[in-house]
Amino acid sequence: MQRHGPNEHGRDFIVGDIHGQLALLYGQLEAVGFDYQRDRLFSVGDLIDRGADSLQCLSLALEPWFFAVRGNHEMLAHDALLGEERGSLKTRDAWMINGGTWALEAGLDEAQTMLQQALPSMPYAREISVAGKRLGIVHAEPPKDWNDLATTSQDLLWGRTRIRRGDETPVRGIDAVVVGHTIVERPIWLGNVYYLDTGAFTTGRLTLIEACTLMSGVGS
Structure with missing residues (x-):
């Protein structure tokens, strides 16, 4: 996990699963007047796969204003x-079936090089200080206690138990957590967990929200 102090010079935003939809992302950033020198953008992962601009989206992890956690699609590519x-046919087929065919056009060597460069900048979890509160970010599903992150890496990437059960039990040890992975019609809260993947590739809707707006109602 990587921790981030408050942004004392600009704003913090969080974006859902991008899946190679670079134009959608830049459209959202333009709409909020994103300042690349002062603002920070946090991503719930799955920068790649399905969308044609996956290589360019993966390269965002190297930008000084962009902070992503790794998603299951980055790990499919890694494997x-x-x-x-x-x-191996097993790992290659699993990736291709789940949207990795963009790498064939971009070039597997180039995709591998970019992945090697990007993954060290994509931890499993991040924590941001926002308006005096602690906001966590993981790709899929947080543990029941934020302090147990190290023991739940598979759930962080793949888990859907909470949303399938409609479990509103708050995650202990953190004020709120933002996740992606599971497409929702509109962003929703389950306890103190906020789901914001609105299906950029399948629906054309990419959710971007300012962190202070997200946290304004937490604990009040």
Whole structure:
């Protein structure tokens, strides 16, 4: 996990799963007047796959204003290109079936190089100080206690138990958590967990929200 202090010079925003939809992202940033010198953008992961601009979206992880956690799609790419079974039909097919075909056009070598550069900047979790509160970010599902992050890496990437059950039990040890991974018609709260993946690739709707707006009602 990487921690971030308050942004004392600008605003913080959080964006849902981008999935290669670079134009949608820049359209949202333009709409809020994003200041690349002062503002920060936090991502819930899944920068890549399904969308044609996946390579460019992955390169966002190297920008000084962009802070992503890793998603399951980054790990599918990792397993296919960098993992112990890299190059195997099993890992390659799993990635391609889930939207990795963009890498064939971009070039597997280029995709591998960019992934190697980007992943060190994409931890499993982030925590931001916002208006005196602590806001966590993971891709899919937080643990029941924020202090147990290290023991739940698979759930952080793939979990859907909470949203399937409609579980509103608050995550302990943190004020609020933002996640993506599971497409929702509109952003929703379950306890103190906020789901904001509105399906950029399938619906054309990419959710971007300012962190202070998100946190304004937390704990009040």
